[in-house]
Amino acid sequence: xxxxxxxxxxxxxxxxxxxxxxxxxxxxxxxxxxxxxxxxxxxxxxxxxxxxxxxxxxxxxxxxxxxxxxxxxxxxxxxxxxxxxxxxxxxxxxxxxxxxxxxxxxxxxxxxx
Numbered sequence: 453x454x455x456x457x458x459x460x461x462x463x464x465x466x467x468x469x470x471x472x473x474x475x476x477x478x479x480x481x482x483x484x485x486x487x488x489x490x491x492x493x494x495x496x497x498x499x500x501x502x503x504x505x506x507x508x509x510x511x512x513x514x515x516x517x518x519x520x521x522x523x524x525x526x527x528x529x530x531x532x533x534x535x536x537x538x539x540x541x542x543x544x545x546x547x548x549x550x551x552x553x554x555x556x557x558x559x560x561x562x563x564x565x
Contacts, residue, residue, distance in 0.1 A: 471511035
């Protein structure tokens, strides 16, 4: 278990599940449907689970921080992978005597279905 994930050991399973649910609902902007606001959603969750709203808010913050950290790390890995792939493609094309331009349309409007 990584250090950022270690803090989740102190949360109960129902608290962590409720926090993840709230983060997911908030992330997909489903708040405009039945409850209207994050506060109303949290109140509904605390009623259903009998969890203190302060604990729920703290857990939500931790889950959101973990997600933000993971997204930042993923972006770094993806940019390094893309740079390496582009470099390999350019080397391969140069070795085969091909031009550096691909025959891929540069605009979606150029694609004929």
